Amino acid sequence: MALKLIIGNKNYSSWSLRPWLALSALDIPFEEILVPLDAPDFKARIRERSPAGKVPVLIDGEATVWESIAILEHLAERFPDKGVWPSEPAARAHARSLATEMHNGFGALRSVAPMNLWRPVEPRAFPEAALKDVRRIMRRWNEARERFGAGGDFLYGAFSGADAMYAPVATRIRTYAIEVDPVSAAYVEAIHAHPAFVAWKEAALRETGVLPEDEVDWPTVKRV
Missing domain, CATH: 3.40.30.10 (Glutaredoxin)
Incomplete structure (x- = not known):
């Protein structure tokens, strides 16, 4: 089934x-x-x-x-053979920890920078709490890439569940033109270039329904 x-x-x-x-x-x-x-x-x-x-x-x-x-x-x-988590135990433990941290945290960034794939890339001012979240995310990404990222462009080399959890953050960094370090910038590019994400975004740009609470420029709705 x-x-x-x-x-x-x-x-x-x-x-x-x-x-x-x-x-x-x-x-x-x-x-x-x-x-x-x-x-x-x-x-x-x-x-x-x-x-x-x-x-x-x-x-x-x-x-x-x-x-x-x-x-x-x-x-x-x-689907144990699909690589939802890295196969190596230390990398797998790290990936699960990062994914859970994303699930439970970074509320300040999420509250002021909702995911909005059709908004043009434009910067906006963020409170210190949101910038603190960005800095913490960059530290996590850099650590994962340095320790476990050999062999691919994603946090643990090959695409995994951790990348799925952080993909919406990558969209926020691009949409709101948030400045990040080179390692994080390369990771954001890798997420946006993945064929599965490209397919999702193409479908998103064809949608017409508007949610005012997720339009930071409301009542203006900016679309690429």
């Missing part, structure tokens, strides 16, 4: 991007079900599958998995 992944708008839904990107990049077949975040019956439709009432939700036969980090762990168990 094919996996089913319920997601929200591709332009805005950073949490939906994470498992979608992992599934696509790691060649795990699945069916996509998109429920617009501003649909009047959004909560009702999602709660049919998830008690959290949020996207993403993975349906795997009789199993229902919500929360992006839990979906990645489920995929790692179901």
